[in-house]
Amino acid sequence: CYAWDSGVDEWRLLDSAKCQASEQTAVARPAFKVNLFGSIGAGISFVPNTIDFGELFENWQGKLSESRAVLSVVIVLWVLFIPLAVLLRRMDLRDAQKFQFLPLKDEREQKGFVYKIEVFNGSKRGYEVPVGVFISVKGLNASELLRTLDDGERRNFESGGVDNFLMTTKAHLGDIRSICLTFDKTESGAGRWYVSRLIVTDCTNDNKYIFVIEDWLSPGIDSAVNCASSIDLKFSKNLVRNHLSRRMQDDHIWFSMLRRKVDTNFSRLQRLGVCWSLLFMTMIANAMWYEVADSSSEAFRIGP
Template identity: 30%
Template sequence: MSSHQVHPSSTITETVCACNHMTAFGAGFVTAPNTIDLTTVFDKFADIGNNAGVLATVLTTLALYFVGVIFLRRVDKSGMKKLIVHSLPDNRSTDRYYYKITVYTSYGRGSGTKSNVAFSLFGDKGSTGVRVFKQGPETFQAGGVDIFLMAVEESLGDLHRLQIWHDNQGGDDRAWKLDKVIVRDLQSGDTNSFLCNDWLSLDRGDGRINRILPASTEQDL
């Protein structure tokens, strides 16, 4: 008799060992993995057209994948665009006081504009005079956020109003629905919001393309 062997009383679910050694033993088992015949797997792909349910599932999954890729790519490009800061074209190299101006165009069809947009910013220490935003193919689009850097000679002090308008020369995209403008003094860190949520259009809203927006209070926000 060998040192240990399977006892006749063992069952399919329990193994009983008979040993003549006075030591402890353990037993276990390993389930053999099922073998996969790759040739039959690929053969089944050739037959997929005969199974409408499987074919529909595969095509739907692929379609959702590509739609997701396109959507995420657009979101990524939109996020990158929002990080771009445009210097105003009329900034002077001798001016050393800076403001960041963030312009929010409203959502909705036709809210964006290709007209040329200008503004004047007023504070208790002075005003900017007429300034012009840098217009490009991707600025002032519906639902867009555009950031500009404005240089002035010195601080404007406490800001109290913003006048903003356009030249109505944008063709079919001449109208503009402005949501709001946020101005941040990059030296002091002070921020002012100028709420609009209205059209600058001759044929929409009240028919005006020139708005005077007071600085918002905490109650307005």
């Protein structure tokens, strides 16, 4: 029995002289003998089943024969885990290559000022992979014109993906004011390219310049975009959709194992290990509370 001590704001354990369970106590109707004044509340807290590992290993063959269904589930889970782990490990290696920042294939300067370029492609219906993409970057101090957005090694600009490049310039561009994107055609020759946003990072001072596009680009047409201000970022028309898409691809532990198009340190294989741990912990928790009490009973109740 416990009593609430308002002086210290905590529950105090009472001795048997002040409170003890009556012989008429039942699961549905707890009864107590109390030598106290005031409002009295009653309830029952059900203690989970304990797992005696010593007894378990003493007669483990007999325990296994009694729990064939549980053993079968555990074996099936581990049989599924091994091929899934191999598959996700291969996907992790492919992701590591895809999210790597590689230099542009038209790189002319071996030494100079390095800029990171991140292109976030949309995933709308009618999306086509562009061919022959060029970018021009205009800064406060200098400009870089018609650089080829291609590393020559990977397949870039897939729907919903992120492409990372390194651009080296002879002169420092200063604060970047605008960019201009253009491309020759799409793979089918009749589609358009949807770009969500583009981020340029100055590796000299780690300044980031974000360009919100959120529009379809047509082949052969120059698309100039100014650097987004803080207000533009807050009121972007697809801000909520982009946020939810990233949450599903990164934060959702199950969904992100198969559909992961953002760079993160939490690999697919690690996510699989967490999911399997949750499954086994859920099984153990169910075993601890199995047949402890009727499902309609309450765990604890306070009040007169």
